[in-house]
Amino acid sequence: MQFFDSLGRYRPQALAVLRIMAALLFIEHGTMKLFGFPAPMGEGSLPPLILFAGILEVFGGLLIAIGLFTRPVAFILSGQMAFAYFMGHAGKSFWPAMNGGDAAILFCFVFLYFVFSGPGAWSVDKR
DSSP: OHHHHHGGGGHHHHHHHHHHHHHHHHHHHHHHHHHOOSSOOSSSOOOHHHHHHHHIIIIIHHHHHHTSSHHHHHHHHHHHHHHHHHHHTTTTOSSHHHHTOHHHHHHHHHHHHHHHHOOOSSOSTTO
């Protein structure tokens, strides 16, 4: 177990990698809503609530990626994902894998973790 115990010294860097990767994946959801990239989200114009979600995902994701205002932004994004799950997914099925809400739940709890953990290494907040 000494090998795993020695990995603890890399905890801030591992947290930063999680923060950056989660943010990049989150930004992708926003760019689909706002710019139709890498694929458009639905046909025609999107409802204002979806467009607002896209703005939060792109700009909030960018702030999380660089580690600026990590805790308050993560709190807002965690709430957004909880709201998105219950408004857009939960009514379709009880099971997240069946209702398409598994990503929303995962983002919700990853961002909630950042509220408590902070950004880790390599962040503007740490400078």
